Amino acid sequence: MEDFEGKLIIFTAPSGAGKTTIVHHLLDSFPQLAFSISATSRAKRPTESEGHDYYFIPSGRFKELIAQEAFLEWEEVYENQYYGTLKEEVERIWKEGKHVVFDIDVMGAMTLKRKFPERTLSIFVKPPSRIALTKRLRDRRTETPEQLEDRIRKADEELRFENQFDMVLVNDVLSRALQEAEAIVSKFLGIKR
Ligand code: ADP
Ligand code: 5GP
Numbered sequence: 001m002e003d004f005e006g007k008l009i010i011f012t013a014p015s016g017a018g019k020t021t022i023v024h025h026l027l028d029s030f031p032q033l034a035f036s037i038s039a040t041s042r043a044k045r046p047t048e049s050e051g052h053d054y055y056f057i058p059s060g061r062f063k064e065l066i067a068q069e070a071f072l073e074w075e076e077v078y079e080n081q082y083y084g085t086l087k088e089e090v091e092r093i094w095k096e097g098k099h100v101v102f103d104i105d106v107m108g109a110m111t112l113k114r115k116f117p118e119r120t121l122s123i124f125v126k127p128p129s130r131i132a133l134t135k136r137l138r139d140r141r142t143e144t145p146e147q148l149e150d151r152i153r154k155a156d157e158e159l160r161f162e163n164q165f166d167m168v169l170v171n172d173v174l175s176r177a178l179q180e181a182e183a184i185v186s187k188f189l190g191i192k193r
Helices: 019-029 059-067 087-095 106-115 130-140 145-164 174-189
Strands: 008-012 033-035 038-040 054-056 071-078 081-086 099-103 120-126 167-170
Touching: 008 019, 008 106, 019 033, 019 099, 019 174, 038 059, 059 071, 059 081, 071 087, 071 106, 071 145, 081 087, 081 106, 087 099, 099 106, 106 120, 106 145, 120 145, 120 174, 130 145, 167 174
Parallel strands: 008 099, 008 120, 033 099, 038 054, 120 167
Antiparallel strands: 038 081, 071 081
């Protein structure tokens, strides 16, 4: 354990591309991995729970934590909706001897890659088309119509960043994307399966 060097595996993509689905699958498949639970000031969805999907923090408290430099990275991903990776969270996981998996936006992903260039693998999850992305977001039914418009607008910006990452994983047929994700992670961690 002494010489354990924790790695970072970052999944980034426009909202609705399938990051969460892929990350959950990898966490079920690789006991070596643990999820970096982000802090967010957005409201909890009915399917989510505190300390599992996110640490839900009111925006006032979130701003205090920014001032205290508690975050490795943070972004105002949507207007007045803050998201960030707590330094403590990543340290906790590495202390457990696990590698950290992130589901974060493109700006946050680039920040983390810059901070830990040697031990980070950054993967951009790409939807097969803008139409497919819009349909997935609508069908997920987690956003109001206004929030949905915001997310689709932002997705158009984020899709321009794909060449900033180590790998692009197209999530068209889900079973294939999951297999590819497993292969990418196995190779990065040097695991024979
Ligand atoms: P993200 O975390 O990137 O916002 P999600 O993992 O929540 O995306 O996926 C968005 C929606 O699309 C979810 O309802 C999910 O079940 C669905 N989905 C994910 N991957 C696929 C796929 N390859 N084909 C069809 N639907 C998908
Ligand atoms: P959602 O509200 O759908 O859970 O997430 C919205 C966006 O915020 C997604 O692109 C997600 O990856 C991103 N996000 C989640 N946690 C973090 C974080 O800690 N930092 C950053 N920069 N983005 C995050």
